[in-house]
Amino acid sequence: MDTRELLVERARAVLEHNWTGSFTKPAPSLYPHQWNWDAGFIAIGYARYAPQRALADLAHLFRGQWAHGMLPQIVFGDDPEARYFPGPDFWQTWRSPLAPRQPLTSGITMPPVHGIALWFLLQSAPDEQTGLEWIRPLFDKVVAAHRYLYQYRDPQEEGLVYIRHPWESGTDNSPVWDEPLRRIEVDRDRLPPYARQDLQNPEAARHRPTDDDYDRYVWLVDLFRRHDYDDKAIEAECPFLVQDPLFNAILAWANECLVAIGGMLGEDMRDLLEWNELTIFSINRQLWDPTQGRYAAHDLVADRLLPTHSSSALMPLIAGAPDMDQARQLLEWLDSAAFSGTPDEPAWLCPTFDMQHPDFDPERYWRGPVWVNMNWLLYHGLQRYGLGRHARRLKYDTIELLERFGFCEYFDPRKNAPVQKGYGTDHFSWSAALCIDLLAM
Numbered sequence: 001m002d003t004r005e006l007l008v009e010r011a012r013a014v015l016e017h018n019w020t021g022s023f024t025k026p027a028p029s030l031y032p033h034q035w036n037w038d039a040g041f042i043a044i045g046y047a048r049y050a051p052q053r054a055l056a057d058l059a060h061l062f063r064g065q066w067a068h069g070m071l072p073q074i075v076f077g078d079d080p081e082a083r084y085f086p087g088p089d090f091w092q093t094w095r096s097p098l099a100p101r102q103p104l105t106s107g108i109t110m111p112p113v114h115g116i117a118l119w120f121l122l123q124s125a126p127d128e129q130t131g132l133e134w135i136r137p138l139f140d141k142v143v144a145a146h147r148y149l150y151q152y153r154d155p156q157e158e159g160l161v162y163i164r165h166p167w168e169s170g171t172d173n174s175p176v177w178d179e180p181l182r183r184i185e186v187d188r189d190r191l192p193p194y195a196r197q198d199l200q201n202p203e204a205a206r207h208r209p210t211d212d213d214y215d216r217y218v219w220l221v222d223l224f225r226r227h228d229y230d231d232k233a234i235e236a237e238c239p240f241l242v243q244d245p246l247f248n249a250i251l252a253w254a255n256e257c258l259v260a261i262g263g264m265l266g267e268d269m270r271d272l273l274e275w276n277e278l279t280i281f282s283i284n285r286q287l288w289d290p291t292q293g294r295y296a297a298h299d300l301v302a303d304r305l306l307p308t309h310s311s312s313a314l315m316p317l318i319a320g321a322p323d324m325d326q327a328r329q330l331l332e333w334l335d336s337a338a339f340s341g342t343p344d345e346p347a348w349l350c351p352t353f354d355m356q357h358p359d360f361d362p363e364r365y366w367r368g369p370v371w372v373n374m375n376w377l378l379y380h381g382l383q384r385y386g387l388g389r390h391a392r393r394l395k396y397d398t399i400e401l402l403e404r405f406g407f408c409e410y411f412d413p414r415k416n417a418p419v420q421k422g423y424g425t426d427h428f429s430w431s432a433a434l435c436i437d438l439l440a441m
Helices: 003-018 036-046 051-062 114-124 128-152 175-182 202-207 211-226 231-237 245-265 270-287 311-319 324-335 372-384 388-405 429-440
Strands: none
Touching: 003 036, 003 388, 003 429, 036 051, 036 114, 036 372, 036 429, 051 114, 051 128, 114 128, 114 245, 128 245, 128 270, 211 231, 245 270, 245 311, 270 311, 311 324, 311 372, 324 388, 372 388, 372 429, 388 429
16 A cells, blocks of 8 residues: 555544544544534545545535525534533524524534535536436535525625624634724623633644634624624624635635536526626626735725735635636745745745735644645636646645644644644544545546
């Protein structure tokens, strides 16, 4: 067995260990429930060798879908009080008549990768008919999740949806969110009491979001539950409403996948097709920042583009949104010291934040480390534009990190770091799942 075959075997062992019998945990202890976009990425790995497991995982996630279509960020497992904050007692989603009573869930959503996962499952089937039979029970539910986003999160009807909490972006503590979060003035005497569960030791605290970050995260959750999770009431008062290029690029790629699948199923996909055309148009009209030569998040409250130095600004490549000149500018940025390092300070592709920026932190969560899911997305974006050499480097860097340091949650991007290692939890499911997929390509 060569080293790559051994790596696949190790990755499968991670997924098997994290399988509960009904869903796959992101990690053995730190994340004891089911997470929304994690489940989508995990399904893509399972599609390579265990498609029925992928389908079971997704079916479990969609049991938590709300009546108006929102697919929640977390579906709590059989032990909802397992060591994690915020748990269901903090979310209090029973305040909303739209939330399921069982299973209990959080009250926000995440990037909609599930249409992409259905497409990969379809491609893994022995024939088209079998694949369509696999995914048919999930298809309408995924479409409903997209319909929710366009009906409840697109106030200008411009095809761009907003997030209302940094956790909805998936890139929780990215420096991109610092500016809109600073609008939130936290009165700790009035903030609901809470106890974090993610700081197992002093080293972990250096790698996780700060307490100031968490105060603002909790403040937003308290706002949502005070409004009983009514979307319009929240939108009217929420100080954090942001159109994220990563979220909207994933939405557009997933739209594209669903339109193709719907055509095979004989479904009327006109709504989704029209939404997607508008999303692609608006990503370029609203989120392209010509002064930076990249995409940027749009702060709806301040009505301005946020200075964006994160790899999320590259992600419209996955949707085919940039024209060739825009793609060239994005590639130049990827090739620069911001992400590729310098001869004296080489980097593993792809840091999640500009290494030359003062806010770059190579160890702290989404403020600089390499994440496997972001590399997987960017790999497909580069391939879409025929940038095979860059895609191969990204793939090989990702595999080498996993071979050296294991299936960690995230990795230090500095090749010359004093101590080279992975951070966060280990035995991380999407790192294992997407490793399996990358090695199969």
